[in-house]
Amino acid sequence: MNRAQVADEVIAIGDSLIRFVEREVVPLEDANKALLASDRTIFDENGFYVKEVAALRHTIRMRSAEQGFYTMFGPEEIGGGGLGPVAAVYLNALLAETTGPGRVLVHPVVVPSPFTNGLSPVLTALGEDQRERFLPGLASGDKTLCFALSEPDAGSDVFGMKSRAVRDGDDWILTGTKQWITNGPYADYVMVFAVTDPELAAQRKGGITGFLVETASAGFSVVSTIPVMGHLGAEIGILSFDGVRVPDAQRLGAEGQGLKVAMNGVNTGRLGLSATCIGLARWALNQALDYAKVRKTFGKPISDHQAVQILLAESALDIYSAETMLMDCASKLELGIRSIAETSMVKLHCTEAANRVFDRCIQVHGAMGLTNELRLEEGYRFTRSMRIPDGTSEIQRRTIARELLASGVNF
Structure with a gap:
């Protein structure tokens, strides 16, 4: 993602975040490859995480909290790091692009949703005595x-x-x-x-x-x-x-x-989700580019075929436009600018664009793209599912239209 609008300290946090994953998460993944290899071992017969996986996720949460990553998007008034929308976009996208999909010890364990878990902004509605009772366990990663x-x-x-x-x-x-x-x-x-x-x-x-x-x-x-x-x-x-x-x-x-309380922080949550989708899309495009350069058909790399080039180019267009929208909207929210239509546009476009990118990147890989091994199919399933929560694509379109009719073209 373009770092031009990202503060140096946020970039430094991102670098530290990736080092944390490499230092704390990857060794646990390597030591538990058989356990984490497939849904058959990750979940029990009722569809719950087996206790061993739940324990690993608990360990990662606690370690992430110790380093300040787990709570970095929480409001300062309840003990969080107070990082704003621009940081949320950059860091969520960076984590997703670096790690890719389907890693149950990464998403959303290292960094929870900035809206629905951890030190959620919704918890600012708690009284002081209840904050003292509930927040320490959430901030430490021990409770969810x-x-x-x-x-x-x-x-x-x-x-x-x-x-x-x-x-x-x-x-x-x-x-x-x-x-x-x-x-x-x-x-x-x-x-x-x-x-x-x-x-x-x-x-x-x-x-x-x-x-x-x-x-x-x-x-x-x-x-x-x-x-x-x-x-x-x-x-x-x-x-x-x-x-x-x-x-x-x-x-x-x-x-x-309650609805006013429920919506506290929803914009940052939607941007974080959107950034994760686009970070994953970047990961997928990198996989497709690497493969297209080495896979040969008819005596030359498939990257030389115009049909494949079009798939790659259209994916880049989707990613760049989505990232531009993300950063523009995040910057407005950081300045306190009302951005209802923009937030809906971002959530709609990023989730749908990311899903298109995964579809194209699977196509570039041919039959290999369908295999579980490459994780492209997992990213496709994830990005497809993200078009539903936090407001469906249809609800986002309705919101955009209502804002246009009420306020005009002022985005």
Whole structure:
């Protein structure tokens, strides 16, 4: 990625981050090759990480936290490094480009999502006493978090939410089901959102409140993981809240204002996701370029064939345009400029462009591109799946259109 807009100190952090992976992660990968070789050994029969893999991920989280990488995107007010959108874009892209897809001890273990795990901005809504109770474990990497908003009937349409929280003295009684929750099957704490005022929620005027729930609470259970895109296990899952009692002290922000709380930091989260996709796309293009120079057909390298050159050139176009959009949007957000349309454009374009790049790079490799060994297929599956979370491509297009109609062409 172009470093022109990236501060020297952020570049230095990136260099240190890659050295950390080489020093701490690679030796563990090498020592556990058989365990990490395929989904058959990574996951158990129910689709959960086996305890050995979970322990390795815990070790990496703790070591990353010790070096300051795990918390570097967290808000300073809750003990994070406070790195902004430009740093998030650069560092997520760098990590993805350097390591490539399908490494379960890297993504998202070394650096968690800046929005849904670790020192999430959502946690700034906690009171001081609750911060003292929950944040140290999250900051150390010992404990993990998940963000539970989506439900079987409430994804893009959040007001379709059926989860309910009813006041009972100084507590709330929480009942409902959450689905598609990243890290849900493994989290120690859940940032969960439920309807507390059905009338306001029915009018789409609020009425949703956030809570921080301990997964050890009575009534909480993990229903299952949700394997996707051919995998045998998953980080995402279905969570059940059956009369879970939550102290009001663990409420996230004001009653009925949960959606405002939930959206705190969503822009940086979307940019981080987009940057990861484009970093992976760069990795894929590098693989395709190397292969095209050595693979020969009809007596010459396939890089000499115009059809292959077009695939490479179009991939470069997708990557360069996506990176330019990413940095422009990140720079605006860093300056506090309202960038709703731009953020939606970035999330939409980066995820779709990265998926196109992987498709082309697989094509450059021919049959070899389909093999598990090269990991191109894993990158294809990942980038395809990223067109769904944090707002589907269709929702992003709707947001862009609404912003255009309301504010004109002002991006």
